[in-house]
Amino acid sequence: MQITMEQIQKWDEGDSLKKYRNEFYIKEDSIYMDGNSLGLLSKRAEASLLSLLDSWKNLGIDGWTSGEEPWFYFAEKLGELSAPLVGAKKGEVMVTGSTTSNLHQLLATFYQPEGRRTKIVADELNFPSDIYAIQSILKVKGLDPEEHLIRVKSRDGRTINEEDIIQSLNEEVAVLVLPTVLYRSGQLFDIEKITKVAHEKGIIVGWDGCHSVGAIPHEFHQWHVDFAYWCNYKYLNSGPGGVGALFVHEMHLGRTPGLTGWFGSDKQKQFDMEHTFTPAATSGAYQIGTPHIFSMAPLLGSLQMFEEVGMQKIRQKSLHQTRVLMELMDQELSGFGFQLANPGEDACRGGHVSLEHPEAARICKSLKEQGVVPDFRNPNIIRLAPVALYSTYKDVFETVRILKQIMQEKLYEQYSNEREVVA
């Protein structure tokens, strides 16, 4: 059945999350489809940032312990508020560091090569920064990444077969590090199953949640995930460079992290200024230095909306919008050389739709010129992410209509097919 504008309007009218769109700053005459790369600013995030700025203005150093949000406990508070996003218990999540620096911290803690068990398994489609971090921890331990980093191969260049991951797990593997959702194709892994199989083989499992936290519900505690880490500036709308987050399962808490610093101390002990480190009993132990208060502040306002709505509703709308987007592409864009790169089934699909096209770079430039903000990934991928809290079905419909016009009128031909510095 054809998807018509009338149908689109009905979906928008019946959308139980529609009131949240007004909470965001959305440019007029612009369709934002890049929330999986950098989420938009909300009024609540702006308010929480300004409120923290005020505490500095009014309190000076006393802002650490007084005011509405005492800075000394702010990372812990945001960690508690983030816990429901990943199915964590209080004390398992901390807002600190960045995706990459948190991976360094977690590998420094959990990667303990011993005897024949020296290898780290990742996948060949993983985000480069995660791979760089793994390569560097191997070097720190005096091991050759060529030999000790195993990257599970993709059969089709887009997805990783879960059987191939499982096949790679043997008694030489110490740690498995995977993304929950692949950043290019948007493939969502069966986190629970893979974690369970790896544990049966005595392997520690860590997940990169950058492309799922804020888009998909998780049960990290219940699934016995050992550790996880993610950024807050994609689906969680905390702003450019917003502080990241990490999860350490309760079963591992209480030990001293691989990288230590005074903000990882037990809070009662920290200002004793002793040269003997006493770690916090929670994942707070994984903090290193003074928290970046203003880069964390927008997250406070943003998380309120996630708390109000709950991840189930967000996932439900996201799955429906990406489904509609794929159906519209099927309906309108056949014959233009596009190839869908993301898995079609709901159980294996993240929050974005991924299109391959040989002219992808310049099609993206043309989309931007026409008011649609897409996301280009080298060499040939157009990622489109309708975001449940602020994207409408009309946004989805218009994106496909404009894309069709660009292809029909060959509007992309006026641009060069090369990526920009930041793509």
Ligand SMILES: *Cc1c(COP(=O)(O)O)cnc(C)c1O
């Ligand atoms: C966005 C992203 C990163 C970015 O890392 P930062 O340290 O936040 O710059 C890393 N890994 C994955 C999978 C990502 O999607």
